[in-house]
Each structure stands twice: as C-alpha cells, then as structure tokens.
Amino acid sequence: MRQHNNLIKNFVNNKDMADVVFLVGKEQTRFYGHKLILSITSLMFKGMFFTCQWKEISHNKEDEITKIRIPDVDPKVFLAVLSYCYQQKPKITLDMVFDLYKIADKYLIEKLKKVC
Amino acid sequence: MSWENISIPVKILKPPKELEKPQVDRLWGLIRDAVEEIHQMNASSLSFEEIYWTCYSLVIGGKGDLLYERLIQIIGQHATKQADMISKISDEYFLVILNAKWQQFKLQHLMMQDIFMYLDQFYAKKKQKSPVFQLSMQQWREKVLLQENIKDRLLKMLLGLIHMERNSEVIDRVLMKSLIQMYLEVSNKELDFYTTEFEEKFLLTSARFYHVESQDFISSNTCGTYLKKVSLRLKEESFRVAHYLSKSTGPKLLKACEDENLKEHAKTLLSMESGCLEMIKRNKSDDLKLFYELFTRIEGGQDSIIEVLVDFVKAQGESVVKEETIKEKDPSDLISNVIGLRDRCEILLKKSFGNSPVLAKSINDACVYFINLNDRLPEYLCSYLDRKLRMAFKGMSEEETNLAMVRVLQIVRFLKNKDVFKKFYEHFLAKRLLSGRAISEELERLMISKIKQACGQQFTSKMEGMFLDMKLSNETIDGFKNYLSTSGSLEKLPSVDVNVRVLTQGFWPTLPAQKALLGEVLNSYCNIFTEYYLSAHNGRKLLWQYNIGTAEIQAQIGSRKYILVMSTYQLLALLLFNSTEKLSFKTILQSTQIPAYDLMRALQAMSLGKIKILKKSSRGKEINDDDIFTINRKFRSKLRRVKILAVLKSETEPERNRTREKIDEDRRLLIDAAIVRTMKARKVLMHNDLIIEVTKQLNSRFTPKTSLIKMRIENLIDRDYLERFENERRKYKYKA
Numbered sequence: 060m061r062q063h064n065n066l067i068k069n070f071v072n073n074k075d076m077a078d079v080v081f082l083v084g085k086e087q088t089r090f091y092g093h094k095l096i097l098s099i100t101s102l103m104f105k106g107m108f109f110t111c112q113w114k115e116i117s118h119n120k121e122d123e124i125t126k127i128r129i130p131d132v133d134p135k136v137f138l139a140v141l142s143y144c145y146q147q148k149p150k151i152t153l154d155m156v157f158d159l160y161k162i163a164d165k166y167l168i169e170k171l172k173k174v175c
Numbered sequence: 176m177s178w179e180n181i182s183i184p185v186k187i188l189k190p191p192k193e194l195e196k197p198q199v200d201r202l203w204g205l206i207r208d209a210v211e212e213i214h215q216m217n218a219s220s221l222s223f224e225e226i227y228w229t230c231y232s233l234v235i236g237g238k239g240d241l242l243y244e245r246l247i248q249i250i251g252q253h254a255t256k257q258a259d260m261i262s263k264i265s266d267e268y269f270l271v272i273l274n275a276k277w278q279q280f281k282l283q284h285l286m287m288q289d290i291f292m293y294l295d296q297f298y299a300k301k302k303q304k305s306p307v308f309q310l311s312m313q314q315w316r317e318k319v320l321l322q323e324n325i326k327d328r329l330l331k332m333l334l335g336l337i338h339m340e341r342n343s344e345v346i347d348r349v350l351m352k353s354l355i356q357m358y359l360e361v362s363n364k365e366l367d368f369y370t371t372e373f374e375e376k377f378l379l380t381s382a383r384f385y386h387v388e389s390q391d392f393i394s395s396n397t398c399g400t401y402l403k404k405v406s407l408r409l410k411e412e413s414f415r416v417a418h419y420l421s422k423s424t425g426p427k428l429l430k431a432c433e434d435e436n437l438k439e440h441a442k443t444l445l446s447m448e449s450g451c452l453e454m455i456k457r458n459k460s461d462d463l464k465l466f467y468e469l470f471t472r473i474e475g476g477q478d479s480i481i482e483v484l485v486d487f488v489k490a491q492g493e494s495v496v497k498e499e500t501i502k503e504k505d506p507s508d509l510i511s512n513v514i515g516l517r518d519r520c521e522i523l524l525k526k527s528f529g530n531s532p533v534l535a536k537s538i539n540d541a542c543v544y545f546i547n548l549n550d551r552l553p554e555y556l557c558s559y560l561d562r563k564l565r566m567a568f569k570g571m572s573e574e575e576t577n578l579a580m581v582r583v584l585q586i587v588r589f590l591k592n593k594d595v596f597k598k599f600y601e602h603f604l605a606k607r608l609l610s611g612r613a614i615s616e617e618l619e620r621l622m623i624s625k626i627k628q629a630c631g632q633q634f635t636s637k638m639e640g641m642f643l644d645m646k647l648s649n650e651t652i653d654g655f656k657n658y659l660s661t662s663g664s665l666e667k668l669p670s671v672d673v674n675v676r677v678l679t680q681g682f683w684p685t686l687p688a689q690k691a692l693l694g695e696v697l698n699s700y701c702n703i704f705t706e707y708y709l710s711a712h713n714g715r716k717l718l719w720q721y722n723i724g725t726a727e728i729q730a731q732i733g734s735r736k737y738i739l740v741m742s743t744y745q746l747l748a749l750l751l752f753n754s755t756e757k758l759s760f761k762t763i764l765q766s767t768q769i770p771a772y773d774l775m776r777a778l779q780a781m782s783l784g785k786i787k788i789l790k791k792s793s794r795g796k797e798i799n800d801d802d803i804f805t806i807n808r809k810f811r812s813k814l815r816r817v818k819i820l821a822v823l824k825s826e827t828e829p830e831r832n833r834t835r836e837k838i839d840e841d842r843r844l845l846i847d848a849a850i851v852r853t854m855k856a857r858k859v860l861m862h863n864d865l866i867i868e869v870t871k872q873l874n875s876r877f878t879p880k881t882s883l884i885k886m887r888i889e890n891l892i893d894r895d896y897l898e899r900f901e902n903e904r905r906k907y908k909y910k911a
Binding site: 103113127 | 218219223231292
C-alpha cells in the first residue's frame with residue numbers, strides 16, 4: 060500500500076496521461092489531473108465528467124485536453140486538494156485549513172471535510 | 176507554522192450570509208435558464224462548473240428550500256408538456272415515441288442529478304426529502320404515465336404485444352424491455368408502480384389466456400402431447416421474463432401458468448386414458464419424466480403421482496405374489512416376477528423420477544407391502560437361490576451374477592420375517608453342502624457376504640459355521656485315512672472310501688438322528704472313525720445322521736458294470752439284495768430299520784423314477800407292506816455313472832413343516848429373551864409398553880404377533896420370571 064502510494068504520488072499534477080487541466084486563480088495557474096482518479100474521491104468531479112454533455116467537455120476537439128477554469132480558489136489550496144485526491148492523505152497546514160474545508164465541502168469530498 | 180496567523184480563520188468561519196433577494200433572483204435565473212437548455216437538449220452550451228457553483232451558492236446562502244420547490248415546478252411543467260405531446264400520437268407510433276421521449280427525459284434528469292448534487296447532499300438529505308432524480312421520476316410517473324390518454328393505452332398495447340407473441344408473432348423485444356423497465360424505474364420503495372400498474376394486470380391476462388388455451392388443448396390431445404405443450408409454454412414464459420420482464424415477476428408468472436395449465440387439470444391428467452397411470456403401465460418413461468417434472472412444480476403434485484404409483488405397485492405386486500401363479504410347484508417364476516416388478520420400479524425411479532428420495536421411499540413401502548403378503552415368499556426366495564446356486568448361476572457373467580444376487584437381496588431387505596428366510600437358507604445351504612455334489616464355494620461365500628451386508632453379522636454366523644465344518648471335516652478325513660492305513664485295521668475289511676462330515680450341532684438345521692442298521696462293514700468303519708475322532712477330540716459326542724448320507728457303489732447288472740450314486744438309505748436297502756433275490760417291503764424295513772417314510776421314498780426313487788434298479792410287484796406309485804422288490808436285470812443306461820438322488824431333489828412336505836416348526840420355536844425363544852431382557856432392565860412395566868418394546872427389539876428379524884407375545888408373557892409368569900400386580904392386572908413386575 061505504501062509502495063502504491065509512492066507510485067501514485069508521481070501522478071499529482073503530472074502532464075503524463077492527464078486528461079484534464081485546471082486553470083486556477085486569477086493567474087490561471089495550470090494544474091493537470093486525471094478524470095478517473097478525481098471522480099473516485101470527489102462526487103462533484105464524478106458528476107462533471109460522467110456525461111460528456113457539458114460545455115467543458117463537449118466543445119473539445121478530438122484529443123484536446125479538457126480545460127476547466129476555477130477562478131475562485133487559491134492555487135496553493137487547490138494543489139492540496141489535488142494531492143489529497145491522489146493519496147488520500149491530507150497535508151494540512153493551519154493557514155489553509157478553512158479554505159480547504161470550503162473546497163472539500165463544495166467538491167463533496169466528505170473525508171477531507173472531516174479531517175479539517 | 177506561526178500562531179500570529181490565527182486571525183485569518185476567524186474571519187472565514189463566520190456562517191455564510193443569507194442571500195439578498197436580487198442576488199437570489201439572479202442566481203435562480205441562471206438555474207432556470209440552464210434547466211431549460213437541458214430540456215432543449217442544449218447542455219453543451221452550459222458549463223458544469225458554473226451551474227454547480229450557482230446551485231452551491233444558493234444552498235449555502237440558505238435558499239435550498241426555494242431552489243428545491245422551484246425545481247419540482249419546472250420539472251413538472253416539462254413532464255406535462257411531454258405528456259400532452261405524447262398523448263396526441265397515433266397508436267402506430269405511440270410506443271416508439273413514448274419510449275424515445277422517456278429515454279430523453281431520463282438522460283436529462285441524470286444530468287440534472289449531477290449539477291444539483293450539492294442540493295441532494297446538503298439540502299434534500301438533511302430535510303429527508305427525495306433526491307432530485309427521484310423527483311424527476313415521480314413527475315414522469317404522475318404527469319405522463321398516469322395521464323388519462325396514456326395510462327390505459329400504454330398498458331393495453333403492451334399486453335397486446337405479449338398476446339401476439341404468445342400467438343407466435345415476432346415483436347420488438349427491445350422496445351418492450353425499455354418500456355417495461357420504465358415502470359420499474361419510476362417505482363420506488365414506497366410506491367411499487369411496476370407491480371400495481373403493470374404486473375398485476377399482466378398476470379391476470381396471462382392466467383386468462385392459459386385458462387382458455389388449456390381447456391381447449393386438453394380436450395383434443397393426449398396427456399403426453401398436452402404436457403409437451405405446457406412444458407414449451409413454461410419455457411417461453413421463462414424466456415419472456417429474461418427478455419423483458421422484471422426478474423421478480425418470474426415465479427409469479429410461472430405459478431399462474433402452472434396453476435392454469437396443471438393444477439386446474441391435475442385430476443384429469445392423472446386419470447385420463449393416456450394419463451399418469453397409463454404411462455406407468457406402459458413404461459413410458461420419457462412421458463412420465465415430463466409428467467413428474469411438471470407435477471413437482473405444483474402444490475401436492477408429487478403426492479398425487481406417488482399415490483398413483485403406489486397403487487399401481489401394490490396392485491401389480493398383489494397379483495404377482497399370488498400362490499396361484501406358481502406352476503408345478505416351482506416358485507422360481509414368482510420370485511422372478513417379484514424381482515422384475517422391483518426392477519421396473521427401480522428403472523422408473525431412475526429414468527423418470529430423478530431418483531427422488533421421497534419416491535424411492537414410497538416405492539419401497541409399496542414393495543414391503545406386497546412382498547410380505549405371501550407368507551411363503553421367504554422360503555421361495557431360498558428355493559430360488561438354491562436353484563441358482565446349484566447351477567452356479569449358469570450362463571451368467573460375473574457381473575450378471577453379482578447383479579442377480581443384489582436383486583434378490585433387495586427383496587430380502589423388504590422381508591418383515593427375515594428369520595424365516597434365514598432358516599430356509601440355512602436349510603438349503605446344508606443340503607447343498609452335504610449333497611456331495613460339486614458346488615461353487617466362491618459363489619456360496621459371495622452370496623453369504625451379501626446376506627451379511629444386508630442383514631448383519633449375526634444373521635450369517637451359522638452359515639459361516641457350516642463352511643468351517645466342511646473345511647475341518649476335510650482335514651479330519653485326511654487324518655482318518657492316514658490313520659486307517661497305518662493302524663492296520665484295513666486288512667480285515669473290504670476297502671471302502673469313507674467320507675465323514677462332522678457337523679457342529681447348532682450350526683446346522685437339526686434333523687432327528689435316526690437309527691438304521693448299517694451292516695457289518697459300514698458299521699466297522701463308523702466305529703473306527705468314532706474311535707479316531709474321539710481320541711483327538713475328547714469329550715465330544717458323535718451322532719450319526721444316516722439319512723443325509725450318500726454313497727457310490729459299483730454294481731453289475733446284467734452284463735454291464737455301473738457306478739450307482741445314491742443315498743445311504745438306498746444303499747442299505749440295495750445291499751440286502753446281495754444275498755437274496757426277492758424281498759418284501761416289510762422285510763427290508765425290518766432288516767434296515769430305516770424309518771418307513773424315508774425308506775418308502777428311497778425305494779420309490781429306485782423303482783418308479785427314470786432309473787429303475789428295482790422291480791416292484793404291484794403297480795402304481797404307492798408302496799404297500801407286502802410289495803415284493805427284485806433287482807431289475809433288464810436295467811440299461813447309456814451312462815456308466817448313474818445318479819439316483821431323487822429324494823434330495825425337492826423339498827419334501829415334512830421337511831418344510833419341520834423347518835416351519837423350528838422357526839416357531841426359535842421365535843418363542845427370542846420373544847422370551849426379549850421379554851426377560853426388557854423386564855430385567857425396567858423392573859416394572861405396563862402391558863402395552865412391554866408389547867411395544869418387545870416388538871421394537873425383534874422387528875429386524877420378524878414381526879411378532881401380539882397374541883404370541885401375550886402367550887409368552889403368560890408362560891413366563893407360570894415359570895416365575897414375572898408376576899402381575901395384584902391391584903393392577905395389566906402391570907408386570909420382574910422377579911429376580
């Protein structure tokens with residue numbers, strides 16, 4: 060399990076095989092993600108990726124990566140959420156705990172919410 | 176981490192502010208537009224992120240109520256619009272369009288379920304309201320499926336299609352599946368829409384359909400054809416369930432079909448001319464198999480088959496074991512028929528009734544019934560086996576022999592009075608062993624081992640004892656011959672090849688020891704043997720049984736020499752003719768002192784059978800005291816070795832009665848033992864309890880008659896083993 064965790068850690072914000080990119084915050088910082096893994100942890104992501112009907116996905120040309128804008132979140136906090144989705148182990152610092160809680164709530168990541 | 180930063184969280188922790196009206200209106204406007212787009216199938220113009228965020232904002236802004244209520248409203252409006260449209264469609268396209276619209280509606284509301292996920296999670300769940308998707312299903316159910324122009328039409332058309340399919344027309348099963356699935360999908364725990372609106376009505380139509388069909392079909396077809404059709408129909412219905420109905424409908428549907436097709440007509444099917452009984456009679460195992468398979472599906476079906484089967488086996492058995500079926504005193508046919516019937520049952524059980532343990536038991540019970548109808552059957556069994564064993568199961572392979580034995584033993588297992596079988600078997604075995612003829616020891620031992628398996632070790636102990644005696648006798652006789660040649664006693668006597676069988680009393684069926692005058696030579700041999708045997712086995716007592724001995728002699732009759740094989744009695748009679756020409760029966764009787772009946776049999780065999788060594792003065796079969804016997808000088812035979820063993824060939828009436836008497840005596844002893852054993856253990860017992868206990872103990876050997884047990888109790892009271900209580904006459908006490 061630990062080995063597995065170490066292996067999957069390498070995929071956090073890794074462009075390899077990524078099928079979604081998030082443009083986060085005012086600076087539109089790019090974060091790469093994998094739909095399948097995100098859907099496992101977050102109900103919201105699951106809903107978003109489940110049908111291919113939405114604007115984010117359906118307007119894609121073939122092979123083009125899905126782009127999702129998230130203007131209202133601090134990139135630092137987003138990265139914490141992202142790595143939680145992959146490793147299920149939260150790295151929480153006190154300065155971001157409330158922001159993290161808010162996102163966990165919005166994105167329907169129950170466990171992370173509880174940890175906060 | 177620095178603790179100075181602690182001021183930041185406090186700011187964020189404040190509960191989110193309730194939204195102001197203008198803001199709510201703006202956000203709701205976004206949602207309403209988005210739902211409209213979805214209903215227009217324009218979702219691709221919408222950003223999931225945005226709508227999700229809008230919904231999220233409304234919920235955390237405390238407007239979950241408002242959002243939820245208004246959503247119900249617009250979904251309802253949409254559903255109503257769909258219903259209006261669908262209801263106007265002509266019958267031809269009605270189902271197709273309805274299905275297309277339904278599929279669309281479902282997809283739209285699956286998407287809505289995703290965007291309103293936050294509402295489901297943090298509003299509906301908390302307030303224990305249905306999630307958004309269930310709301311949608313409810314709206315479809317109420318606004319579309321219950322619409323007056325849709326509800327009955329839909330049901331009628333679906334049932335119509337199924338009716339068509341039952342009449343072998345091809346229908347669109349995919350469409351059926353999708354529409355019937357729709358009933359299921361709009362159902363929920365509280366409201367089983369599928370069952371109430373579809374299934375119940377479908378089951379009713381199905382029952383009505385088969386009610387009509389089965390009445391019609393049974394009146395114009397044989398049972399076999401009818402059942403094949405029913406079986407096919409049941410298969411079709413199972414496929415129907417698999418293709419487009421709910422799994423839960425399966426058992427109900429099949430039950431409805433079975434009730435109409437089978438239960439309704441059960442009586443007819445069992446008793447009709449081509450029905451169950453007829454199938455059994457004609458050994459139609461395939462038809463019967465189908466009959467059984469179908470009937471076990473209905474309540475009480477198996478029992479009714481058992482009833483027919485058991486009645487048949489009993490009736491058939493009764494006619495098979497009737498004494499009248501015995502021709503020329505040969506009971507082999509009777510036994511063959513019993514085995515045949517049992518075999519037939521076995522085959523039916525295997526081929527038609529799937530080796531059902533319940534049916535096997537019923538068949539066995541029926542066999543027990545008819546096999547025990549004829550009191551002499553155990554005896555016939557033994558005589559049947561005797562024939563087979565004497566011929567060493569001629570013409571049968573090892574496997575067939577084995578099977579034949581197993582079959583006989585199946586019958587033995589059914590005997591209530593196994594003790595009768597035992598006695599007669601011992602009786603016949605003794606005869607076979609002592610007849611002096613070659614027997615197959617291997618087969619005899621195999622048979623005994625099988626009896627042992629069926630009836631237990633104790634049952635065969637005497638039989639095994641007999642074999643042991645035979646073996647010991649061989650050793651003894653070898654020793655004796657050695658003794659003769661070394662002791663020199665031979666010189667004084669003419670050489671006779673003496674063979675003595677020493678039989679342990681108790682193992683062998685007792686025959687009354689009868690005296691007879693042996694004549695000088697034989698007497699000397701007997702004396703020498705007695706002397707020899709007692710010197711080796713001190714304290715024993717030898718009783719000679721001349722009546723079952725055999726002899727081989729060389730005789731010259733006319734010009735030819737023959738070897739004659741005969742019984743000892745015959746020999747004794749014949750030896751007299753060495754010195755005299757003519758002898759009357761009376762004289763022979765006096766000179767040999769053989770019991771009159773036995774002597775008569777012996778002389779009959781020599782003077783009336785095929786081989787006439789002696790001539791009798793009078794005609795007819797009877798022998799009178801004054802009849803004169805002479806040697807038949809004209810005797811001729813192609814064979815050099817001539818057997819005159821008629822006496823031993825068939826079971827004689829006195830012998831049979833003797834065996835019967837012996838059985839009765841044994842039973843009395845066994846009952847006595849059982850009574851004493853029981854009373855010794857229990858000390859005090861009521862009459863009825865004692866009877867029950869004794870019967871139970873003896874049941875493996877025979878079924879004791881109550882009257883006999885009563886008699887034995889009386890007898891034991893007379894002999895002071897038991898006594899009655901003075902004040903309670905039906906209570907016994909054991910007297911130590």
